[in-house]
Amino acid sequence: MTKGKKTSAYRYYKMEGGKLIRLNKKCPRCGSFLAEHRDRRSCGKCGYTEFKQTEA
Ligand SMILES: [Zn+2]
Numbered sequence: 001m002t003k004g005k006k007t008s009a010y011r012y013y014k015m016e017g018g019k020l021i022r023l024n025k026k027c028p029r030c031g032s033f034l035a036e037h038r039d040r041r042s043c044g045k046c047g048y049t050e051f052k053q054t055e056a
Pocket of ligand 1: 027028029030031032043044045047048
């Protein structure tokens, strides 16, 4: 039997354009995961973009 001890973090990543994109937040519009960028997050489905605030 296989125990569910796989890297659970893997499911929060996806390949897009040869890059590994971290997916950790969902789009408030359509509910799909947002693509993590340096300064923003964006939804590939509906085009929603969320800018990160650079504060500690
Ligand atoms: Zn969306």
